[in-house]
Amino acid sequence: MTSSLLEGLNPQQLEAVTLPDVSALILAGAGSGKTRVLTTRIAWLIQTGHASPGGLLAVTFTNKAAREMLTRISAMLPINTRGMWVGTFHGLCNRMLRAHHRDAALPQGFQILDSQDQLSLVKRVMRGLGIDEERYPARQAQWFINGAKDAGRRASHVDTPDDFSRRLRDVYEAYDRQCQQEGVVDFAELLLRAHELLTRNEVLQEHYRTRFRHMLVDEFQDTNRLQYSWLKLLAGRDNAVFAVGDDDQSVYRFRGAEPGNMRHFERDFAGGRVIRLEQNYRSHGNILDAANALISHNRGRLGKNLRTSEGSGEPLRVYEAPTDLDEARFIVDEIRALRAEGVRSDAMAVLYRSNAQSRVLEHALFNAGLAYRVYGGLRFFERQEIKHALAYLRLVANPEDDGALLRVVNVPARGIGARSVESLQETAQTRGISLWQAACAHAPSGKAGASVATFIRLIEGLRASVAGLPLAETVQAVVDASGLKDFYQSEKEGADRIENLDELVNAAAAFNAEEVYDPNAPGGGVTDPADPTAALNAFLAHAALEAGEHQAGVGEDALQLMTVHAAKGLEFHAVFVSGLEEGLFPHENSATEDEGLEEERRLMYVALTRARRRLYLTFAQSRMLHGQTRYNVASRFLGEIPAALLKRVNAPVVRGFAGGAFGIPARVSAPAAEPMGGNGWRVGQGVTHPKFGQGVIVAAEGRGADARVQVNFRDAGMKWLALEYARLTPA
DNA sequence: TACCTCCACGTTTTT
DNA sequence: CGTGGAGGTA
DSSP states (O other): OHHHHHTTOOHHHHHHHTOOSSOEEEEEOTTSOHHHHHHHHHHHHHHTTSSOGGGEEEEESSHHHHHHHHHHHHHHSSSOGGGSEEEEHHHHHHHHHHHTTTTTTOOTTOEEOOHHHHHHHHHHHHHHTTOOTTTSOHHHHHHHHHHHHHTTOOGGGSOOOSHHHHHHHHHHHHHHHHHHHHTEEOHHHHHHHHHHHHHHOHHHHHHHHHHOSEEEESSGGGOOHHHHHHHHHHHTTTOEEEEEEOGGGOOOGGGTOOTHHHHHHIIIIITTOEEEEOBOSSSOHHHHHHHHHHHTTSSSOOOOOOBOSSOOOSOEEEEEEEEHHHHHHHHHHHHHHHHHTTOOGGGEEEEESSGGGHHHHHHHHHHHTOOEEEOOSOOGGGSHHHHHHHHHHHHHHOTTOHHHHHHHTTSSOOSOOHHHHHHHHHHHHHHTOOHHHHHHHSOOSHHHHHHHHHHHHHHHHHHHHHTTOOHHHHHHHHHHHHTHHHHHHTSTTHHHHHHHHHHHHHHHHHHIIIIITOTTSTTTTTSOTTOTTHHHHHHHHHHHHOOOOSSOOOOTTOEEEEEHHHHTTOOEEEEEEOOOBTBBTTBTTTSSSHHHHHHHHHHHHHHHTTEEEEEEEEEEEEEEETTEEEEOOBOHHHHTSOGGGEEEOSOOOOOOOOSSTTSSOOOOSTTTSOBOTTSSOBTTOEEEETTTEEEEEEEEEOOGGGOEEEEEETTTEEEEEETTTOOOEEO
């Protein structure tokens, strides 16, 4: 009963879980039991009759988080969680749009574009408009469109201060028109369209407002403007929004997250009801002290200090390596030692700022014969062969989908080359019809026309033969009939791809069992059961919205390698934060503006708070990056951690310190300090500049009149200087 | 149409 | 250094 549900909660957690029907902001620090509070709150609301399972909405950013929430709820309550509106923003909006596709002006079987699909559609549209791809990179246009949508703006409402943005606005407009014609929506469109649906349709708005008396939001600091607006719209004046987040862990500003939403929320919803969860159940004291000290350098925080009832534990271990290879070697040695002590590999993680850093580490681990797993990279539904198969399925579900047609019209090769496709595109363009219609009605003459006709017959034959079949058999039929298998049979990488195609059939079978036959499942029950392609559409939406695992879960007990971003939300017994160098972490692209630097610091805060017991901070004096050796100084973040919490685990040859314990790394004489092309300067050398003062040369490039050096100045920071002009004198 | 070479580029990323 | 995309050639 209630008592068992609430057992073991600390006073703040208890207060949050048992709040009355009001909005509140829960400032949940790292490791403070955030997910537990969220799920217990839901269970408590249901158990005490404050809400029915169908009367609340819980929204997360990832499918994983949504799944975990559902799992925990069903462990706490004997209810069927299937009908509950628990999911990602995109998943819930998809569900809403499927249910009201008419009101949202979408075809019943609308398809969802992932970023890849979106980019190719943007490219296609830009080519159609005859836009110079040199001056207007498609990526940038895509970024522009998504940025506008995330801010809730249609092309007609976008700010266009200059010709450049006017041109991008045109692309946006044409792109949206094309999406509408093809019956496809991108990720941001799911949210924007759902928002517009609710704004315009007061009946629906009232329906959902009356229904969702309680709304719960996870990772609130990551919401963007549109998501915030969506929540506000659904909440109306009366509903209770329970927002859980941590402004110190906001690390997605670069993709539109508005950490300021937390402050707005306090004003717009919470009426000052803010509960802080500061008791940490994860880390030893020294780790938390380090994290608290570091993050205190940020301004404008909502304010929060983590504490633990555990002891201080060990000091943080700092290792300074001469090179990135030595850094990797050190990490390998330590992991071996930890394993010998009985620590499992999967309880240890090596974190880095950018993916490029994983290579050296992987190399060292591979040579040492240590099992590891790298997060990131291609995911299941993003694989080429899977995208091909899905494109066939999309064509079966919706022949107007030009993107899908273009993807597979000639895969495997069936004699419909670039010329034929171009001719189809011309016809489609001039008549304002889809490629499919163009292909049906105006096939090119001769041999090419025959090929097009064969393709049309293939798809139509598939559609007919698949009607009424269960999903898995549909997928099987498409995989078989498309010729993809034969196609990959002859490829060298083919074996894996064929295996993946088989795996797609399995995924369809599993999906079938779990979701589609449940009338309340997202994407399942809300589609018309009489619609023969309902199951297929639900599966295709699933494929787009949940791209699957990053990598097959091969290594059972493997060391975890990932970016700091990817580590958010995870915890490990031992954590290595590697590459702690100026320019890398904080990254040089972020260090120029305050906002960027503060986000880097939050990222570092996330990194530190991943560790339960042991934390290593490592950096290298020199590192191979982009094909050349770079000489970096230690990250300023090391200097922001009280020295008393740190312990150096190597004995470097100290030559000179400037600006605190880690201002300038100790430097070994050779081979790190190399002479530079006979111009009298070398990396590692101390210099004085008339304006910037004292510093150390950390990198150099070019020669003769082009020669430039990067100098880390004690006071002025990192600068690139042209040797021809800069009046440098040896220090 | 398939392969190959050259060139540009190089935070972070879920949906 | 390594990759991925584009464009050119067999």
